[in-house]
Amino acid sequence: MPKAVEGDYDIEAVRAEWIGKKTPRTSGRYPVEYDPIRRHCHMVEDENPLFLDPEFAKDTVYGGVISPPVLTGYFAGDGAWPPTGGPTQGKRRSGEEIEPPGSIIGDVPTRGERLINMNVAWEYFAPVRIGDQLSSETVLADVFEKSIRLDPKAVWIVTERRIFNQNDELVATNTNTLLTHRRPDVVAAEAEEY
């Protein structure tokens, strides 16, 4: 969850400190597995045998089941989102500690603690196969203030994530823009102060 700060908030100071910061490269919690793919496909009634049927998939140009494109980010991450401090935490198979919340989004200071995701851009370079062990690193590309209906001082965060397989091959990139905002009661209380 965003790190909402109380009191004075200086967006220029946040920009100066945070733009360009990069996370360490961390491994996905588990290798690419069949069942998250099945759940993902079930969600959107996707019956594509390239994602669901190993017998079919072995005779395709990919030679086996591959991950649906947008599930790549899930397999490069810690699992359920947002991190709760509960069963999603612990150690990865590699022995790395999973540090909650394990992402720039959880660390960059914001005004509000509520999130709305806005824009997403994916580019895919190589298939992600069952058994692949993905890893990723994320850079904070931008952070800025821009008014929305709910909060005249919403803070927007742009991240760029690069996802690799176990052979250090870049398999996908993801650029994500989300905004953080305060609850209406918090915004109203500030307005009353002035």
Add this chain to the structure above:
Amino acid sequence: MTTQIAQRTWEDVTDGEELDGFVFELDATKMVEQVSGSQDFYPVHHDTDFAREAGHAEIFYNTGFTQATLSRLLTDWVGTDGWVKKMSFQMRKMNIPNDKIHAKGVVTGKSEGDGGMGEVTLDIWLENDRVGITTPAEATVLLPHRD
């Protein structure tokens, strides 16, 4: 029984061609499926009180569901020998419980591409019957050539 997906080739595609698309009713079961399929447990997507406390009229469907729906539109269309190269989208309006959403798309261009496959660009989007287009998107896909 394995579902068969017809394999489209680059030569089959015409500029302006519309994708078949599909429709979802966002009922209670679909709401649960979005959480299961995306593993996104942020309460604004399933807890009405939490959503209203944040100033929203209702819970709204999450990014994982949104991108999975757009992605399925593309992967259905490119077939099992095709490849989704790029996809980007903007979540400008919300899809909420009881909306009927439509996944749609149209071909905007094609080129020879490289690596032995042909390239096709598309505009794709989600719309619902309540507010129209909620999620405009663009994509670039690769298709095999006809032998």
